[in-house]
Amino acid sequence: MSSELKIPEKKNISSKTKFLAFGLFGIGLLLSLVAFVVDSHRALANYNIIFTFLVSISIGNLFWFAIEYLSGAVWSTVMRRVNEIFISFIPIVFVMGLMVLFNSHSIFHWAHEEAVKNDKLLQAKSPYLNEEFFTIRYFIYFVLWILFAYLVTKNSLKQDESKDQLLTYKNSKLSAIFLPIFAITLTFFSIDFLMSTEPHWFSTIFGVYYFSGTALASVAIVTLAIILLYEKGYFENILRKDHFYNFGALLFAFVNFWAYIAFSQFLLIWYANLPEETFWMIHRWENGWQIFSFILIFGHFLIPYFSLLSQQAKSNLSRLKFMSIWILLMHYIDLYWLAMPSLYKNVTFGWIEISFLILGIGFTLTLFVIRFDKIKNIIPVGDPKLKRSLEFHL
Amino acid sequence: MESKPLHSVAATFDDVNKLMNAVHKVNEVGYKQYDVHSPYPIHGLPQAMKLKPSKLGFVTLIFGISGAIFAFLFMYWVNVIDYPLVVGGKPFYQLPAYIPVMFEVTVLSASVFTIVWMLFIMFKFPNLSHPLLDTEYMKKVSVDRYGISIQSKDDLFDLNKVKEFFKEIGAEEIFEIYYKVDELKDKPKIFDKKFISFSALTFIIVSGITYFVLNHLLFMPPFDWMHEQFRVDPQTTTTVFNDNFGMRNPVEGSVARGFIPYPFKGKPAEAEKFLINPLIPSKEVLELGKQKYLTFCSPCHGDFGMGDSRLRGQFPNPPTLHSDKLRNMRDGGIYHIIVEGQNVMPGYASQVNEEERWAIVHYIRVLQRSVNPKESDLR
Numbered sequence: 044m045s046s047e048l049k050i051p052e053k054k055n056i057s058s059k060t061k062f063l064a065f066g067l068f069g070i071g072l073l074l075s076l077v078a079f080v081v082d083s084h085r086a087l088a089n090y091n092i093i094f095t096f097l098v099s100i101s102i103g104n105l106f107w108f109a110i111e112y113l114s115g116a117v118w119s120t121v122m123r124r125v126n127e128i129f130i131s132f133i134p135i136v137f138v139m140g141l142m143v144l145f146n147s148h149s150i151f152h153w154a155h156e157e158a159v160k161n162d163k164l165l166q167a168k169s170p171y172l173n174e175e176f177f178t179i180r181y182f183i184y185f186v187l188w189i190l191f192a193y194l195v196t197k198n199s200l201k202q203d204e205s206k207d208q209l210l211t212y213k214n215s216k217l218s219a220i221f222l223p224i225f226a227i228t229l230t231f232f233s234i235d236f237l238m239s240t241e242p243h244w245f246s247t248i249f250g251v252y253y254f255s256g257t258a259l260a261s262v263a264i265v266t267l268a269i270i271l272l273y274e275k276g277y278f279e280n281i282l283r284k285d286h287f288y289n290f291g292a293l294l295f296a297f298v299n300f301w302a303y304i305a306f307s308q309f310l311l312i313w314y315a316n317l318p319e320e321t322f323w324m325i326h327r328w329e330n331g332w333q334i335f336s337f338i339l340i341f342g343h344f345l346i347p348y349f350s351l352l353s354q355q356a357k358s359n360l361s362r363l364k365f366m367s368i369w370i371l372l373m374h375y376i377d378l379y380w381l382a383m384p385s386l387y388k389n390v391t392f393g394w395i396e397i398s399f400l401i402l403g404i405g406f407t408l409t410l411f412v413i414r415f416d417k418i419k420n421i422i423p424v425g426d427p428k429l430k431r432s433l434e435f436h437l
Numbered sequence: 438m439e440s441k442p443l444h445s446v447a448a449t450f451d452d453v454n455k456l457m458n459a460v461h462k463v464n465e466v467g468y469k470q471y472d473v474h475s476p477y478p479i480h481g482l483p484q485a486m487k488l489k490p491s492k493l494g495f496v497t498l499i500f501g502i503s504g505a506i507f508a509f510l511f512m513y514w515v516n517v518i519d520y521p522l523v524v525g526g527k528p529f530y531q532l533p534a535y536i537p538v539m540f541e542v543t544v545l546s547a548s549v550f551t552i553v554w555m556l557f558i559m560f561k562f563p564n565l566s567h568p569l570l571d572t573e574y575m576k577k578v579s580v581d582r583y584g585i586s587i588q589s590k591d592d593l594f595d596l597n598k599v600k601e602f603f604k605e606i607g608a609e610e611i612f613e614i615y616y617k618v619d620e621l622k623d624k625p626k627i628f629d630k631k632f633i634s635f636s637a638l639t640f641i642i643v644s645g646i647t648y649f650v651l652n653h654l655l656f657m658p659p660f661d662w663m664h665e666q667f668r669v670d671p672q673t674t675t676t677v678f679n680d681n682f683g684m685r686n687p688v689e690g691s692v693a694r695g696f697i698p699y700p701f702k703g704k705p706a707e708a709e710k711f712l713i714n715p716l717i718p719s720k721e722v723l724e725l726g727k728q729k730y731l732t733f734c735s736p737c738h739g740d741f742g743m744g745d746s747r748l749r750g751q752f753p754n755p756p757t758l759h760s761d762k763l764r765n766m767r768d769g770g771i772y773h774i775i776v777e778g779q780n781v782m783p784g785y786a787s788q789v790n791e792e793e794r795w796a797i798v799h800y801i802r803v804l805q806r807s808v809n810p811k812e813s814d815l816r
Binding site for chain 1: 480490494498525526533534536537
């Protein structure tokens, strides 16, 4: 069957793109180093946001990878290599996170012993929120994620050579084991790195909130990568409108899901009106932070919602490209909105934030370019679902 | 045959590829009024037929948006304008609480009106018939054949030419489809006996079941478990409190909403001395006072305060309101009499509220001035 397939030859990424990627990364690195010298506290807080953003897109892709195997999805099989590129970020993201771990004092209020001593609430939470357990948890998350990422990508790459159908079955089984683990680890990860910046707050829906952003951002980044590659001619004669329509539909669905979860969190806090919960929302509604709250309501929900509402818009490439960049930016602002107001009373958005944003973009691009050069085939040539995926019709 | 008007000429094909080929050929020739039938949806067919995308999405959008707006306005009217009620200490206008309802109404209105629009505007319900239905052609294309029908209203239509054309492009069978004359003449059968009786039966069954469930089933064990609730009903005893009264007296000193305790109980002299009329006489105040005076005071005191009771001696007539004593009494004194009563007159505190009492006092002053005007009034 696979002998009939025309396997497209893989081209390498142009040096111009590489120059852009390395350039952005270099500028970002330089600027953020300056930021560390000028205001290390704020720089670290921003570093934490970029770190959680990279976790979002890498672990989110692992989630979609598992979902593809578990649901037996056909349309996305052609694009799986791109998923795998983002999944391969995970070990590097792990190393990045160590920096947050070593500097937990300047990001997390609960890491100060003298603060915990005089605070009944923090004392009650200290069996969970203490540095030892925090470190252990960090390693548990990443060991599980890296282990699964390693196993499934190894199977997927081996299939290119051996064309063994059993490997698909193996990956499906692994995915079934991984998904519950993913749900638990991602929930606790979000509690540790984002929610615990404000350790006095309570919200039981927080893990789902972060997951909704994660799933959305990882679809957005794959959409963006696929469209950019397609425009450069990498997926010519492989991808059709029907494939892109599914990306549009997923983006639309998860824009709604995010809004649903975000509103659920807000509505319950607003209705119950308990001071230990409402202060978090009130803080994000004053001292200039309300601008970011408004940006989220409009930019993270209403604008993408109406842009992707119609059937034509979901397979309109320029619209999809713009919307996926937009959604990624909104996900960054969402994370910023979650973590930053807990540390700063007044709004802080200046060159430090921008330089870390450049660092994040440059880092992602550079890693993508390096990884893309390493892979042999841009489509999984040994996958038994490939032919159906190529012929996919809505 | 002459009396039967021709609706269309239809042809069947035994292969999807042949059908797609035929559709392209039909487009080439330039027929516009044609339709394609198949047992299952075929990808790419709408594009091959050059159909425009369905407009139904806009209908859904418009009805969805109007549903959201309606829900918002309705809740705003109920909660803010018509029946303001404090719920959970929240303001009357509470957008976050409206949003879930707006969401639900949006979905409801969008889906229901999409179906209604499809049925009545697009499918022309209650018209249930179409010439193509109940034909040999329709039987075939519902099972394992693919068909094209070219309608006679097409500009290029010519019976023999179309038949010739179908043969050329490899049609398996060709049918001539005629209007059924009786269906053409008949009005849509919405008043059909079967239809009416089926609707009536449905109505009776549904309402009967609803009536039974709400009025009988829910009172039978074990479905009556919701009726026995762990709470104290009004006018019943309880073992929770020592005195066994289910209903509790308010805590001493508690004051009802909108009620201010009267501090001059049994002290008319002090009331006259300290109480000051807070209302400035205006048209509205005097009209309110007049209305309340005529309702509560005039039965005994008379419409003009002359003490000419309308009660025909069933009660002792009160003295006139134009006496010197009353004319010289300060507003607080009259107010005190309205609250507590005097001699035979009972207190009217429960009938008229504070604002209304003061308005009545103003109105009494108007009546007094009309009988004993000041010098300045006569000029």
